Amino acid sequence: QKEVEQNSGPLSVPEGAIASLNCTYSDRVSQSFFWYRQYSGKSPELIMSIYSNGDKEDGRFTAQLNKASQYVSLLIRDSQPSDSATYLCAVRGDSSYKLIFGSGTRLLVRP
Amino acid sequence: DVKVTQSSRYLVKRTGEKVFLECVQDMDHENMFWYRQDPGLGLRLIYFSYDVKMKEKGDIPEGYSVSREKKERFSLILESASTNQTSMYLCASSFRHGTRGAWDQPQHFGDGTRLSIL
Numbered sequence: 001q002k003e004v005e006q007n008s009g010p011l012s013v014p015e016g017a018i019a020s021l022n023c024t025y026s027d028r029v030s031q032s033f034f035w036y037r038q039y040s041g042k043s044p045e046l047i048m049s050i051y052s053n054g055d056k057e058d059g060r061f062t063a064q065l066n067k068a069s070q071y072v073s074l075l076i077r078d079s080q081p082s083d084s085a086t087y088l089c090a091v092r093g094d095s096s097y098k099l100i101f102g103s104g105t106r107l108l109v110r111p
Numbered sequence: 112d113v114k115v116t117q118s119s120r121y122l123v124k125r126t127g128e129k130v131f132l133e134c135v136q137d138m139d140h141e142n143m144f145w146y147r148q149d150p151g152l153g154l155r156l157i158y159f160s161y162d163v164k165m166k167e168k169g170d171i172p173e174g175y176s177v178s179r180e181k182k183e184r185f186s187l188i189l190e191s192a193s194t195n196q197t198s199m200y201l202c203a204s205s206f207r208h209g210t211r212g213a214w215d216q217p218q219h220f221g222d223g224t225r226l227s228i229l
Contacts, residue, residue, distance in 0.1 A: 032215040043201055043223040044154075051215070088154070090218075097142075097167070097214045101154040 003027060004091050006102035014110050019076040021105050023089030026070065032092040033065055033072045038104065039085045047074070047087075079109045114138070115221035117202050123227045130189040132224050134202030141207030143185035144218060145169075145177065147198040154201070160185055161207055192228045200224045 003026045013019045021035075032051055036044035050056045050063040050072065062075040072091075076083055086104040093100045118133035136143065144159040146169075156169030158177040166177050174196060178186045185204075189196055203218040 031212070034217055036220075043220040046217050046219060049217045051211070092214055097159060097161075098156065098169075099214075099218060103151075103153045 003093060004089055004100045004102040006089055006105045008103060009106040010108045011105055012108045012110060013079050015079060015081060017079050019079045019083065019107055019109070021074040021076070021087050021089075021107065023072045023102055024070055025072070025091045025100075027091065027093045028070065030067075030091045030093060033063070034090040034099070035061075035063060035074045036088040036090060037085045038088055044088055076107075081109045081111050083107060084109050115202055115204055115219055117200075117221040117224050119224050120222060121225050123229060124192050125229055126193055128192045130192050130226070132187040132189075132200055132202075132226070134185045134187070134221055135183050136204040136219075137183065138204065138219075139182065140204035141182070142205045142214070142216075142218075143179065144203040145175075145185065145187045146201045146203065147171070148201055148223075149198050157187065161213070194228050196226065197228045198226060200226055
């Protein structure tokens with residue numbers, strides 16, 4: 001049973017649009033949530049961390065967390081072709097140390 | 112900025128060889144991790160360390176060992192390389208102390224080592 005679920009995509013959006021990436025998790029007591037961007041052949045790069053319910057904004061990126069629904073999302077405003085990548089959701093699970101990664105959503109931003 | 116440096120971007124070795132992958136971080140992070148990433152399987156934790164000389168098994172430790180003699184350096188060792196260990200290997204590090212819990216600080220990744228075992 002997968003503990004962090006993401007739609008594999010690809011999610012295709014036109015340049016300038018808002019891209020919405022979603023992630024659900026199974027562990028109700030999860031406390032820490034992270035979004036990473038991974039370009040093909042490269043390593044994951046941290047975009048944002050979120051720990052409390054609500055929205056957290058950083059530039060064009062907004063992370064949204066709803067612990068009651070066990071749902072975390074990432075919004076990318078004014079999407080650019082350079083945003084085309086795989087986005088990984090990561091959640092600290094019930095083990096004391098383990099960060100559980102979703103399989104990632106591939107985003108394509110069409111010029 | 113956090114800098115996590117992996118010694119090689121690409122590495123080709125033969126079956127049965129002993130392989131060393133090195134990782135160095137410059138941010139005084141206590142926690143260090145080794146993952147492998149394979150298509151369709153995602154990121155899987157091999158080993159991690161929370162202090163010098165301390166190491167803990169992750170999800171897939173078989174065939175691997177690690178060494179942490181200095182705080183900034185975490186080495187992954189393939190004792191006798193096999194073809195099923197061909198993969199992308201990723202090192203990461205994070206703070207253990209601070210305003211968040213010991214495991215709640217974000218992990219920062221190195222550039223990765225693409226290892227091929229022939």
